[in-house]
Amino acid sequence: MIAALARGRAGLMLALQSGLAAGLAWFVAHDLFGRPMPFFAPIAAVITLGSSVGQRLRRTSELVIGVAVGIGLGDGIILLIGTGPIQIGVIVLLAVLLATAVGGGAPLIVQSASSAVLVATLTSTSGQPWTRFLDALVGGGIGLAVMSVLLPLNxxxxxxxxxxxxxxxxxxxxxxxxxxxxxxxxxxxxxxxxxxxxxxxxxxxxxxxxxxxxxxxxxxxxxxxxxxxxxxxxxxxxxxxxxxxxxxxxxxxxxxxxxxxxxxxxxxxxxxxxxxxxxxxxxxxxxxxxxxxxxxxxxxxxxxxxxxxxxxxxxxxxxxxxxxxxxxxxxxxxxxxxxxxxxxxxxxxxxxxxxxxxxxxxxxxxxxxx
Structure with a gap:
């Protein structure tokens, strides 16, 4: 019981950061940018915070870019050729190739591919392809701001x-x-x-x-x-x-x-x-x-x-x-x-x-x- 309380106390700051980042990301994307359902914004914010504990700022920035690039690729490919198993394979292939070509590390490669799959399997082809990409950038940027400026870890x-x-x-x-x-x-x-x-x-x-x-x-x-x-x-x-x-x-x-x-x-x-x-x-x-x-x-x-x-x-x-x-x-x-x-x-x-x-x-x- 004591060990569980200690672990909970250790994770309290991360929980506060995640909650604040998710709420702010939704507010900025929905209320300021006028996106009707910007669910990728809070997702990207939480992914950024959850994967950046103990990592350096460069790796965290790669993570943000990876999420946004994967979502942008997924949206673009689906708009052009629709959905299906072949399309998913093509999306992942392109996401990994692009992340590797720009010299990204493991966070960039993994997040590019996984975000592209998320778009390809869980979202529709309606809407403009750049909107979810913008949501991801907003969420990732909010996550970085919360982590570095608004509510940084001690x-x-x-x-x-x-x-x-x-x-x-x-x-x-x-x-x-x-x-x-x-x-x-x-x-x-x-x-x-x-x-x-x-x-x-x-x-x-x-x-x-x-x-x-x-x-x-x-x-x-x-x-x-x-x-x-x-x-x-x-x-x-x-x-x-x-x-x-x-x-x-x-x-x-x-x-x-x-x-x-x-x-x-x-x-x-x-x-x-x-x-x-x-x-x-x-x-x-x-x-x-x-x-x-x-x-x-x-x-x-x-x-x-x-x-x-x-x-x-x-x-x-x-x-x-x-x-x-x-x-x-x-x-x-x-x-x-x-x-x-x-x-x-x-x-x-x-x-x-x-x-x-x-x-x-x-x-x-x-x-x-x-």
Whole structure:
């Protein structure tokens, strides 16, 4: 019941947008343009809104054009050669060819074809062929206006909902790695690796949501005040993707370390546990819109523990794990808004490298042979 209410609340804005767009599309086409039955106007408006959630403005514009082109083609062909199975086939063929020729993506192609079929099967040949085409343009334009200007989605809500599963999966994967290293169980580490691989999909959705939110903020004056808070997500997303890739390398070496029975100091899984905690803290602090100070503190604690693990003694793969923890922490610090040079300095200080010559650092990080 609670889950159903949460889903309903999440879809409330889309429902409001759809209702407003459908009513406005009918009003404009019927009352302002004098169309007696402009049912394609609200249909196009709702299709535009329903298919544009999380999509970029260019794809949504393609959708509007696709609906209008399909309806226009359908009307024209029916007027010339009537209706029937052959005519439907010809309409779809031409709609797909035209959409492909202009370089349209899947939304344009699909909507051109489906709208043409709708005209060919559900409407009569009476009336002028351009009228339903006009209805579709009106409806699609109203849908875009509602989505971008009149009642835009909150970009922070969109991005936060996309970031939440990505960061939760990242956190869970790191915690599983720590648990597997503590138990000396390569199978648990392998499961964590699979979880982190699956997280790539959630990170892709996160990036898509950021792109959509940036366009929403750019075209919706009512959401301009969200630019500052949204910047945390925009600036940090790439760095989190880099961190995820480095962590996946780390996990593979952790599994190899267990398979080769290398020494694993207790502070090494503790370091990875802290790294997972830091990712989860970032999720919480981003959601609250506060500066991620706790994230930075926990990330630096992770790198300090990795330095202790190296000092206590690790094998070759263990040395790679330590190095990847440091790299992932630097990525995570950059995701919190710290510049590259400062992030590198903080990592070196946390390990205890401050004041050491560069060559000494290089010798220190070389993994030991098991």
């Amino acid at each position: 970009p922070l809500t969109v991005v936060s909902r996309a970031a939440d599963p990505a960061l939760r999966a990242f956190t869970a994967g790191l915690h599983d790695v720590a648990r597997g290293l503590t138990a000396g169980d390569p199978a648990v580490v392998q499961g964590a690796l699979e979880r982190l691989r699956a997280a790539e999909g959630t990170f892709a959705a996160f990036r898509t949501a950021i792109d959509a939110a940036r366009e929403n903020v750019a075209f919706a004056p009512a959401r301009w005040r969200s630019r500052g808070a949204l910047a945390q997500y925009v600036e940090g997303a790439d760095q989190l993707t880099y961190a995820l890739r480095n962590v996946r390398v780390m996990v593979r070496r952790a599994q190899t370390a267990l398979n080769d029975q290398e020494p694993v100091p207790d502070v090494l899984p503790a370091s990875i546990q802290h790294l997972g905690d830091a990712v989860d803290l970032l999720r919480q602090e981003w959601d609250r819109g506060v500066e991620p100070l706790a994230t930075r503190e926990r990330a630096l604690r992770a790198v300090a523990e990795s330095g202790r693990a190296y000092a206590e003694g690790v094998g070759y793969s263990g040395g790679v794990v330590v190095a990847q923890v440091r790299t992932a922490v630097a990525d995570l610090l950059r995701a919190t808004g710290i510049e590259y040079a400062e992030a590198t300095r903080l990592v070196r200080d946390a390990i205890g490298w401050r004041g050491r010559p560069h060559g000494a650092r290089k010798r220190q990080i070389r993994p030991r042979q098991s």
